[in-house]
Amino acid sequence: MTxxxxxxxxxxxxxxxxxRYGLVVARYVFFHVDVPVAGRKFVADIVPLVTLGTPWxxxxxxxxxxxxxxxTYEGLRHLDTPEVTLHGFPEAFSMGMKARREIIGDTGPSLxxxxxPVWNNQDDNKQHVHIMVTIDGKEEKDLDxxxxxxxxxxxxxxxxxxxxxxxxxGGDNLPYQPAAALLSTKDNLGYxxxxxxxGYSDGITTTFFEGCGEDPNLVIGGGKPxxxxxxxxxxxAPLAAGEFILGHPDEAxxxxxxxxxxxxxxxxxxxxxxxxxxxxxSFHSYLDEEGARFPDGKEALAAKFAGRWRNGAPLVxxxxxxSANRFVAELAPLQVKVWTQSATPQExxxxxxxxxxLVAFDYRDDTSGARCxxxxxxRRTNPRSALQFGKTNAFAVPGALSNRRRILRRGLPYGQVxxxxxxxxxxxxxxxxxxxxxxxxxxxxxxxxxxxxxxFGLANDPDPLLGNHxxxxxxxxxxxxxxxxxVVTNKPPYFCNHMPTFVETRGGDxxxxxxxTCLRTIALxxxxxx
Amino acid sequence: MANKSGNAxxxxxxxxxxxxxxxxxxxxxxxxxYTALLRNVLQxxxxxxxxxxxxxxxTYLCRFWVxxxxxxxxxxxxxxHLKSDYxxxxxxxxxxxxxxxxxxxxxxxxxxxxxxxxxxxHEAVRDAKSFIEYVKKCQVTTTFFFNGSTDEPLVEQLKxxxxxxxxxxxxxxxxxxxxxxxxxxxxxxVQRTQPTNLDGPTWAPGAYHxxxxxxxxx
Amino acid sequence: MxxxxxxxYAMNAVTPMRWxxxxxNRLFFxxxxxxxxxxxxxxxxxxxxxxxxxxxxxxxxxxxSSDQPQEDVKYAYMIFFSNFNGSWxxxxxxxxxxxxxxxxxxxxxxxxxxxxxxxxPFHRYITSNQIWTDYYYNAYPMASxxxxxxxxxxxxxxxxxxxxxxxxxxxxxxxxxxRLLIDxxxxxxxxxxxxxxxxxxxxxxxxLRKEGVERxxxxx
Numbered sequence: 001m002t003x004x005x006x007x008x009x010x011x012x013x014x015x016x017x018x019x020r021y022g023l024v025v026a027r028y029v030f031f032h033v034d035v036p037v038a039g040r041k042f043v044a045d046i047v048p049l050v051t052l053g054t055p056w057x058x059x060x061x062x063x064x065x066x067x068x069x070x071x072t073y074e075g076l077r078h079l080d081t082p083e084v085t086l087h088g089f090p091e092a093f094s095m096g097m098k099a100r101r102e103i104i105g106d107t108g109p110s111l112x113x114x115x116x117p118v119w120n121n122q123d124d125n126k127q128h129v130h131i132m133v134t135i136d137g138k139e140e141k142d143l144d145x146x147x148x149x150x151x152x153x154x155x156x157x158x159x160x161x162x163x164x165x166x167x168x169x170g171g172d173n174l175p176y177q178p179a180a181a182l183l184s185t186k187d188n189l190g191y192x193x194x195x196x197x198x199g200y201s202d203g204i205t206t207t208f209f210e211g212c213g214e215d216p217n218l219v220i221g222g223g224k225p226x227x228x229x230x231x232x233x234x235x236x237a238p239l240a241a242g243e244f245i246l247g248h249p250d251e252a253x254x255x256x257x258x259x260x261x262x263x264x265x266x267x268x269x270x271x272x273x274x275x276x277x278x279x280x281x282s283f284h285s286y287l288d289e290e291g292a293r294f295p296d297g298k299e300a301l302a303a304k305f306a307g308r309w310r311n312g313a314p315l316v317x318x319x320x321x322x323s324a325n326r327f328v329a330e331l332a333p334l335q336v337k338v339w340t341q342s343a344t345p346q347e348x349x350x351x352x353x354x355x356x357x358l359v360a361f362d363y364r365d366d367t368s369g370a371r372c373x374x375x376x377x378x379r380r381t382n383p384r385s386a387l388q389f390g391k392t393n394a395f396a397v398p399g400a401l402s403n404r405r406r407i408l409r410r411g412l413p414y415g416q417v418x419x420x421x422x423x424x425x426x427x428x429x430x431x432x433x434x435x436x437x438x439x440x441x442x443x444x445x446x447x448x449x450x451x452x453x454x455x456f457g458l459a460n461d462p463d464p465l466l467g468n469h470x471x472x473x474x475x476x477x478x479x480x481x482x483x484x485x486x487v488v489t490n491k492p493p494y495f496c497n498h499m500p501t502f503v504e505t506r507g508g509d510x511x512x513x514x515x516x517t518c519l520r521t522i523a524l525x526x527x528x529x530x
Numbered sequence: 531m532a533n534k535s536g537n538a539x540x541x542x543x544x545x546x547x548x549x550x551x552x553x554x555x556x557x558x559x560x561x562x563x564y565t566a567l568l569r570n571v572l573q574x575x576x577x578x579x580x581x582x583x584x585x586x587x588x589t590y591l592c593r594f595w596v597x598x599x600x601x602x603x604x605x606x607x608x609x610x611h612l613k614s615d616y617x618x619x620x621x622x623x624x625x626x627x628x629x630x631x632x633x634x635x636x637x638x639x640x641x642x643x644x645x646x647x648x649x650x651x652h653e654a655v656r657d658a659k660s661f662i663e664y665v666k667k668c669q670v671t672t673t674f675f676f677n678g679s680t681d682e683p684l685v686e687q688l689k690x691x692x693x694x695x696x697x698x699x700x701x702x703x704x705x706x707x708x709x710x711x712x713x714x715x716x717x718x719x720v721q722r723t724q725p726t727n728l729d730g731p732t733w734a735p736g737a738y739h740x741x742x743x744x745x746x747x748x
Numbered sequence: 749m750x751x752x753x754x755x756x757y758a759m760n761a762v763t764p765m766r767w768x769x770x771x772x773n774r775l776f777f778x779x780x781x782x783x784x785x786x787x788x789x790x791x792x793x794x795x796x797x798x799x800x801x802x803x804x805x806x807x808x809x810x811x812x813s814s815d816q817p818q819e820d821v822k823y824a825y826m827i828f829f830s831n832f833n834g835s836w837x838x839x840x841x842x843x844x845x846x847x848x849x850x851x852x853x854x855x856x857x858x859x860x861x862x863x864x865x866x867x868x869p870f871h872r873y874i875t876s877n878q879i880w881t882d883y884y885y886n887a888y889p890m891a892s893x894x895x896x897x898x899x900x901x902x903x904x905x906x907x908x909x910x911x912x913x914x915x916x917x918x919x920x921x922x923x924x925x926x927r928l929l930i931d932x933x934x935x936x937x938x939x940x941x942x943x944x945x946x947x948x949x950x951x952x953x954x955x956l957r958k959e960g961v962e963r964x965x966x967x968x
Contacts, residue, residue: 102944254866394792400846459937485930492926493933495702540800572882583885594883603860613817622798651812668810673803674777678796690899698936709918738889
């Protein structure tokens, strides 16, 4: 019995990574509701613009712009959502992300007083941000045209105000957060490019769940491990839809907890929006210095932090820089041909084979971490079946400790690096994390796997790239990482010390992303949980 | 023997608590039952390295709580009640029961009596021997004990942890040294950390701050 | 009153069962004791310091004086004690997903036990029968169960290395040292305080420090 998800009712940003469809620029706009009636009318006016989750089968006809909407707890309250419904939300959501900072490690360099002003309201500590409208587009002009439509809707609803206070190249008081995929370089894997500011290829794996409407082949590497050969479809099964969409069975064979009435939460979900600043200068200088000492060199060190080479090749399958480069040297031109629709059938087949190698792996042949460190970012965020530690008969299913900790990643980089020797430029990633249960999924991963290491046997070690290594003193910090050696070749482990904090939180909050059905009931003010 | 797993012992004790209100309550506590008074004592005990239990040799982890009644599951389960409250003491420790209890009496005699004052039959407890007898009367057999850790003496566990922490620092700080520098540094490490000396330096029992874990054991 | 002491969480749960079912339950526990494969999942989870199940038959509540009334309960009661790492809310999912069979084996006899999958009814059942710890002591709050086990390996390996390399010349020493590092590479991460698993627990801790609650020496 499989799950059927009505994708017409789910918002598009939940089931689609828009960037894969060529929508590579974005604006994130935030609003405050002063007058509930105006807020509801604003929502009603936005609904016709909202992009649905319906699959885009004809790639030549994909929309040029996508729009979606989400609400904080205070936002829902200001729209007169009934108390009973509000009380049905879990406390992570009702407290909001800022109040959860001790749990998720937004302390020290990530503490809210350094966040963009839009997230800090001087008057009270209640959430000030009520509504998030995200606009994704192919080009700036597509964004701008949709943005102007929204400005007209705003003007027609004077009880709603747009919040300013985003920091960017233009200053401290921008009216929205812009984001854009980085322009391609010859080393990019994707076309036009899936790079981020440290130079890593990003967004390679697609988390695949039942009913998501994506290409079924994406289950390989994107679903949950079955214990079978991970290079083949037999090694993977779709994750339960309820891990990402409320009102559907989840990996524990039940509906995830959700506020009532059922029509309110069904097909909705939660998104954690996080603005993550990247200390580009500290990263490059640490990589240069330590990379000069690291026996296999700087690129290999960068690969050990992430679990993938910066060109995207996974360490566990391509343990040497040479093999990784050879792989991408063949893959990248094929990708360009496929994207520009100039590939021969043979080339298409070869491209498919190679693309699979980016994701179709697990860690069964690397139980000592000699290839991909236990503490690397990728192995922490998506351990696949590695938390069995090789004991394949111990747990009920191979992914028992990771199937309930998966998330969908959406979002884009923002800003650009004008001076790679500096930390203080405007550059980072806008991360949108989709999950049905904020505390079980996002917060758990953030706390136990990003800022701690016990589940990997790594005591208190945080993630090298995203971990909070404390407040940096100059270019030094409190971060450490052991890069495993190899008992077969007698290569000893390598120790990275004094790692500075590379990524800092600069803003964000938790949003409920309702179904279209729910949006209409919010707009009409007719939610009744009686 | 169900109470043991290797050298680790699972002691489970249910001490019946005196019912009602003590007639000889200290001033300011009148009207409170023995149970309430006992809870107050338990909830305000010092914690971490200042815990009284840190003085009881070989205590890995232990806890106190009050069993006030049995939980009702709802119809068709019976509704039933306990006639007394019980002080539940559960301790995981290294070694045999009698030496452990003797060690507890020796380190905490007054504290033990202060707690047992709330319990039935405490008048019988006068010395180590009668304390051990009392505890055995209150002991319930552990049906199944799962040891997910080790079963060494506590002082060894603490010394091991100290060495893990110190060697971790050593490994990170001495990377890249020449062979003779490294050997020299390691000799210094061995001298400083004294790996076979369980008395010190080592982690202090119950200590919970990086600057307070290390020190000679008590 | 806290269930937390550093990295360890103290779970206490009391569940009733029919006295004749209790006999079956004890048999299964005895089998688990004899057959280590039964707890292979728990061992691999690696989160637990020590855990125990204690079945108290109706007549086994200690009675120490004639003034103390005899208990006359009909059910046997199973008391479960665990010391594990992480909070119950965080890790109930891991237990339920990884070892549902084992959990069912241990709790099958408890009245109205709902099985360990789906997770929510199981979570509610245990939580509704959970009794909060009044006082919890942990001899090594900065160490998880993994840390304790790993530390033993470090000590044993260090001592073997010290013995083995005593008379070595520097080059040979270095070789042996590097092999030691490979052997211990997953055992030398540093320990520190627990992440804040619960805001209410850390708030309690802050309150106690702020208000300087009078913590008693028992012998006052």
